[in-house]
Amino acid sequence: MAFSGKYEVxxxxxYEEFVKQVGLPRTEIDKGHNFKITEVQQDGQNFTWIQHYPGGQSITNKFTIGKECEMEAIGGKKFKVTVQMEGGKVLVNVPNYHQTSEIVGDKLVEISTIRGVSYERVSKRLA
Structure with missing residues (x-):
């Protein structure tokens, strides 16, 4: 599937302006700076999205397109969302937060916006 793979930032x-809008403490901001690897497993409409951090920590979110699920964000914040797919993009929309993820060539492009402040992360496919 299009999203399946391992990606390195x-x-x-x-980043800094975005996470300040999120309201993360400095320790979580620094943790995000050290984030490097995303692993995506896609089986049709089912996804497992894993963000690996130094020191063996990771955040795993599992979701099915069009079905409500609970997700965890950096800092341990949890929220309910129904993930959508439109034009090959994975979309997460909750009040005050919007994220799109898409594959462009061999790169995973993620754009997150909170209260009008956007953050873009581009990761290259490793496998």
């Missing part, structure tokens, strides 16, 4: 734009 290649570039980021506007």
């Amino acid at each position: 290649e570039s980021e734009k506007n």
Whole structure:
């Protein structure tokens, strides 16, 4: 499937301003800076999305397109969402937060927006 693979962060734009809008403490902001690997397993409409952090920590979110699920964000915040897919993009929309993830060539491009502040992360496919 299009999203399946292991990706390493290649570039980021506007991380600090974005996480300040989220309201994360400095320790969680630094943890996010050290984030490097995303692993995605896609089986049709079913996804497992894993973010690996240094020190063996990870966040795993499992979801099915069009069905409500609970997700965890950096900092341990949990929220309910129904993930959608539109035009090949995975979309997460909750009040005050919007994220799109798409494959562009061999890269995973993720754009998150909270209260008008956007953050872009581009990761290259490793496997």
